[in-house]
Amino acid sequence: MAEKHWSYLAAGTSLIVAWFAVTLQFGIGALNPGFPDWFMVPGADWTQHYFGWVYYRFGEWHWPPGTLNGYAYPMVSSMGYTDAIPLVAMPLKVLSPLLPEPFQYIGWWLFTCFALQTWFGYRLLRALSAPPAFAWLGSLFFGLSPTLLFRDGHPALCAHWVITALWWSYFDKDGKRNPVYASIVTGLAAWIHPYLAAMALTLYLAILLKRSWIDRMLSLKAALIYAAGTLTWTWLSFYLIGYFNLQSTQQGGLGVGEFSANLNTWFNPHTESAFWPGLPWADSGQYEGYGYLGTAMLMLIAVMAIYRIFKHQGPWPTTRAGWLALVTGAGLFLFALSPRWTFFDHTVFQYQTQLSLFQTFRSTGRFIWPLYYLAMGWTLAKISIWWSAYGWRGWLALGIFLGIHIVEFGPKLANPVVRHEPFQSPLPHVTVWDSIFLKSQHVWVYPPYNNRIRDAGDDLAFMEIGARTHRPISEGGLARRDDRMAYAMMDTLTARIHGQGWFAPGDIMILSPEVLAQSDSTFLQKGDAYLIDDYLVYVPHQSDPEGELKQYLKRQNVIPVSSKLILLPDQVFAYYPDDYVLFAIKDEATQGMSSRTKTFFTDRGSWLGKILFQSSYAGIWRDSLLLNEESAKLKAVQLDTTLAGSTIHLESAGMASGNYVHMLVEGHELANQDRGLHVVILSPEGTLVTTGYGDLYQSR
Structure with missing residues (x-):
């Protein structure tokens, strides 16, 4: 079959893989743009992404255009910090008047990621000289990568195709326009997620170095122009997205070493294998460095290593390009280990550093991905070249290993927390809450920015109402936040509960009975608190001077509590x-x-x-x-x-x-x-x- 026909087959297969990967994990509802219900799960990152998108969609335009208001109010943040995928969110905000409400794109984004990962897996294997039939089969290992399947709870970080595409650009010998393609992919990465942008820039610089130093296909001047242009574009993109809106964030330094990769990551299945139990980690956060290759891939690596040693070739590269790729991937892997290297639950090496990159990218474990896909691509390509000498029997052997891979991870595909039915608010009187939100201007949740009012994840019900009613709310998860403002708002709201300070017109506060019991007696003198569905909504007298909200609650037979004691x-x-x-x-x-x-x-x-x-x-x-x-x-x-x-x-x-x-x-x-x-x-x-x-x- 001609090369172009294999390309058509690979492209079609990519769509099929993406369809099954998404629908088997999340259900067909994930591909319904009008069904955000599937990810309405307390504590899940999906809700952060969706609510960030909704507040961004219906908020006014600001400069820079990625600025986010109303979410985690009154912080001025960026929709990028909710991982709303700026590459998609900003164009869709422009088209918002044409879109239905509600509207979610997470399902189709995941579909795109699985499809492109499979497609670029095929292109990478062809660039590494794998025969077309073997490259087509091997591309399924990329599309069903355990590391990609594991990231399903963090859609923005499912764009592993960025890494695979850049490795393809690195190894492709025929593409004279490869620096252009690599520049486009790296430029797109800046609009997807900062972690992917950092990995992409590293691989991009390696591509330019290879093209100018090893291949001699690019002058040093041209390489420097490409590098400067792409770095400038990345900085400009970050500015437009609004990443520089925060002036006093401190969260970047938290968790350094905790969210790292473990040296056993390559063979530690965690909870994702149907064959083997998980192995110990040194920290619970080392799931960020999850890099299990799978039983089939580990067997292929072992077979290939033994074969090359037997042939006196060794498992290491034989070209300068191969060594540069290995050094690049290995360097990122060392960064993924963080300053504290661990093996199982033991610390084997540790050093002190003030390197700011560790503060900026605290989830260092993610940086194993370039080496992960390099190892996968190199192994599949070398195996394919070797086994292609055996014709259909070699192809069938690779198919058997693919079958082992599918059997190991297939039973684990279905995500157990996904909703397949319409979201039902846990608040019995949700229609009353809807009216309360609509009759207010600002919703203060106490404690603010805490992802809980009484119980873990119970903020979801109120965030869902806030998103539907488009009301600013002092709640919402952010990858980075303005810590100075967060602490100041906590102090301000605490002072108001103790009778100090004033609310603005249209303000209401949602709090727990336990907080009310600790409040100052003047708190109930300055407003009325109503107990609804085990939560209190506090309406300050000055924020409802006409008594509209209080009259509404009275018509609903909701009367204010007359004591701050909530008793058994x-x-x-x-x-x-x-x-x-x-x-x-x-x-x-x-x-x-x-x-x-x-x-x-x-x-x-x-x-x-x-x-x-x-x-x-x-x-x-x-x-x-x-x-x-x-x-x-x-x-x-x-x-x-x-x-x-x-x-x-x-x-x-x-x-x-x-x-x-x-x-x-x-x-x-x-x-x-x-x-x-x-x-x-x-x-x-x-x-x-x-x-x-x-x-x-x-x-x-």
């Missing part, structure tokens, strides 16, 4: 001695009730401690003593009495019997209509002390 039901009696405590249930109120609370009520002979799911309950207590109660599974209950001269009317209906609650004192409704256990506290004289409720379905 059994704790209420200790805080309100001698007072009457009235309980009534609405909806699914007791599934999440703590065992401590259940035991408390059961020991006192109450149905509340052993009430069945979705049941109805109304009761009156005083000083931990049950005075009266009514409970039922499939019907509503009612309790009427008089306390210290005040008429009391309680009604409760669980999910199966109407789903409502009423708590009337002297005819005044005191229950909001949120799901949960509603509480009214009356003094011994029958006057109202306070009200409250607890959602005991998802919390205690």
